[in-house]
Amino acid sequence: MDAPNSSLHQEKERDQQPSELPILDEKDKSQENSDHVPLPSTSQQEAETRHTLATEPFQPILKVLADLESDDPKFGFPAARLVGLYRRLWESCVSKHIDGQKLEQENLVLKEAGTHLRQKRDGFQLHHEKQLSRLRFFEQALDLSRERLVSVLDECNHPLRHNLAGLPDNV
Template sequence: MESQNSSTGQKNEADQTPRELPILDEKDKSQENSDHVPLPSTSQQEAETRHTLATEPFQPILKVLADLESDDPKFAFPAARLVGLYRRLWESCVSKHIDGQKLEQENMVLKEADTNLRQKRDGLQTRHDKQLSRLRFFEQALELSRERLVGVLDDWNHSSRLNLAGLSDNARER
């Protein structure tokens, strides 16, 4: 009876262990054979990269665990759980690392865009400043021309009054 329970427990452990230990050699081969498939989208590529970086270091360990399962199933199950925990931790680290790199790249793009926008702003500010200085120059030149024109008109008006006054004096004398 006890042997039935232990063999049943071993079967349960054996049944659970392969689910915990997926060996990805078959997936890797199928991905290598599918070279004619169109390029996946960036999110798909990112997911594949994450998956590859997260599982690749564990392939040798998974093979050893598969061998261990056939040799000593009682020891293989706890070892597989431990490897599974480390694998999840590693996946988390890989994910954070990839996210950090992605943010770094996006930050670089934003910095370049910021630099370009600052250069454009500086160029527009310089252009604006030049236009303002030209406007001030034209305003000063217009004011000077107006003053001269007013001076000429005053002189002409004054001399014409004198001429008119002289003509009227000449007309009275006659």
């Protein structure tokens, strides 16, 4: 009695295996797009893109598998398993490809930011060097002014020395 139940159970599994991915008609695609009225977030868009890229190439194969399973169930199940393995491999490749593109875009953004920061740093360095040269110029000008002021003050404090040198000793 267990043998008929197990064979019925195996047939049900075979019927369910090839239809792991839903077969989308044009009507279903338009309904699916109309259901998403609010704009999905970037992670939702990325997940939808991954799903679309991973499943879209297999839609015609799934139709053929469904026809094959109805014609020859013994051949349909192994073919469905093989297609499932290829689909998983394809999904992995698509995922890696999308991740690689995302990393390239992020890398490009970082390179641009680094270039901008280097330019900014160079501008600050140039500004700093200009300020240092101005500071040196002002220090030199201050030193010259100080020397002149000291010489003028010396002349003011000791005017008699110059006059005494020319005066007779009697005075």
